Amino acid sequence: MSRWLTDEEQRAWRGLLRMTTQLNARMNRQLQDDYGISLADYDVLVVLSEAPAGRRRVFELADALAWEQSRVSHQLARMQRRGLVVREECPTDARGAFAVITEVGRTAIERAAPAHVETVRQLVFDGLGHDQLAALTEVTTCVLDRLADAAD
Amino acid sequence: MSRWLTDEEQRAWRGLLRMTTQLNARMNRQLQDDYGISLADYDVLVVLSEAPAGRRRVFELADALAWEQSRVSHQLARMQRRGLVVREECPTDARGAFAVITEVGRTAIERAAPAHVETVRQLVFDGLGHDQLAALTEVTTCVLDRLADAAD
Numbered sequence A, B: 001m002s003r004w005l006t007d008e009e010q011r012a013w014r015g016l017l018r019m020t021t022q023l024n025a026r027m028n029r030q031l032q033d034d035y036g037i038s039l040a041d042y043d044v045l046v047v048l049s050e051a052p053a054g055r056r057r058v059f060e061l062a063d064a065l066a067w068e069q070s071r072v073s074h075q076l077a078r079m080q081r082r083g084l085v086v087r088e089e090c091p092t093d094a095r096g097a098f099a100v101i102t103e104v105g106r107t108a109i110e111r112a113a114p115a116h117v118e119t120v121r122q123l124v125f126d127g128l129g130h131d132q133l134a135a136l137t138e139v140t141t142c143v144l145d146r147l148a149d150a151a152d
Helices: A007-035 A039-049 A058-065 A069-081 A103-123 A130-151 B007-035 B039-049 B058-065 B069-081 B103-123 B130-151
Strands: A055-057 A085-088 A098-101 B055-057 B085-088 B098-101
Touching: A007 A039, A007 A103, A007 B007, A007 B130, A039 A055, A039 A058, A039 A069, A039 A085, A039 A098, A039 A103, A055 A058, A058 A069, A058 A098, A069 A085, A098 A103, A103 B130, A130 B007, A130 B103, A130 B130, B007 B039, B007 B103, B039 B055, B039 B058, B039 B069, B039 B085, B039 B098, B039 B103, B055 B058, B058 B069, B058 B098, B069 B085, B098 B103
Parallel strands: none
Antiparallel strands: A055 A098, A085 A098, B055 B098, B085 B098
């Protein structure tokens, strides 16, 4: 008794998957080619650069990015080797370490951000009218609420 | 002279990124826990299972998935070791190999598909009205067209 997707739902679903895969690939390539950082580096640097004193606990970073803990750990290790972040252990709290953005990391995100945002604008927002933008926010809010409910 | 995103655009953009990351994580976990395959395995098996005789050239598979060629090659190697696909070289055409779904692969996708689709339905489509579904299709079509234009 499977409830398969209708043709219209299937079209929307495959479009959404294809759009996000292609957007991620394009953004990653642009950041790599022009600034030598990956999209994953960029996403981590955004979260840390917006945090007070440029530092977040690693588990908070995982939550902010919606990544698995193991992915965050591997990513931070790679970024630390390249000087973009440092990991600071926390002797008084077993919940652990902080990730902290370095000056090198701040410089990297400040250099890359304008062209990255311009790419997002050209590929996505310049093409959308106000109603489409509102509808997109409605859809993502609705799905995020359902994801949060399903996690309880 | 950066054209930064407006607050509303920023909200829509971060919502979209967060939604797709969380959906992918949830779908991956459900497939792993219940069926022992990853979301990447699932995506490859869907494309091959729908192809004539269950076979596609590797570069066509990369295109259908919007993945880099190297990612497809690594993914197929892992799946071949587990018996889900076989790789068939093509002696007459330098453009290369085919990926072919095996009986094991077909069984895996047929077992996993109903629960996977049910998850997608519950998390996404059961929450959307007809207008929202239409708007989602409009947005993804618009962005995919812009991605295609930008690739020319």
